[in-house]
Amino acid sequence: MSDIEHPAAALSNIEAARLLLEKMGINPADLLRQSPPASEAPAFAEYIPRVSEAVSAGTRRVYGTSYRTAIERGTAAEPKELTQTLRSPELQIGRQIDLEAEP
16 A cells, blocks of 8 residues: 555655654755765864863872873874774772872
8 A cells, every 4th residue: 555545545654754843943945955974073082181171180190091092092092993902901009009109
């Protein structure tokens, strides 16, 4: 069974779509325009310092080693690879040393 066989169903779907677009503030003609290219996500080296500034001193102390690792290794690493690196035993030891060194 197609919408051609039941034109009322097709019209009601079209009206529903129009209503939804209207509620979203979208003109149907907007759908025909070319979308602007997606913006690129910032590199770790650009973003991590902003994150570090936004968190408390305690959070910065706890995650400082991870932040440095993300900056050093993150720009070339895939997110999954970076996550594995941040969870590595060597980095955990580094975090412990950082925490012990803090007054």
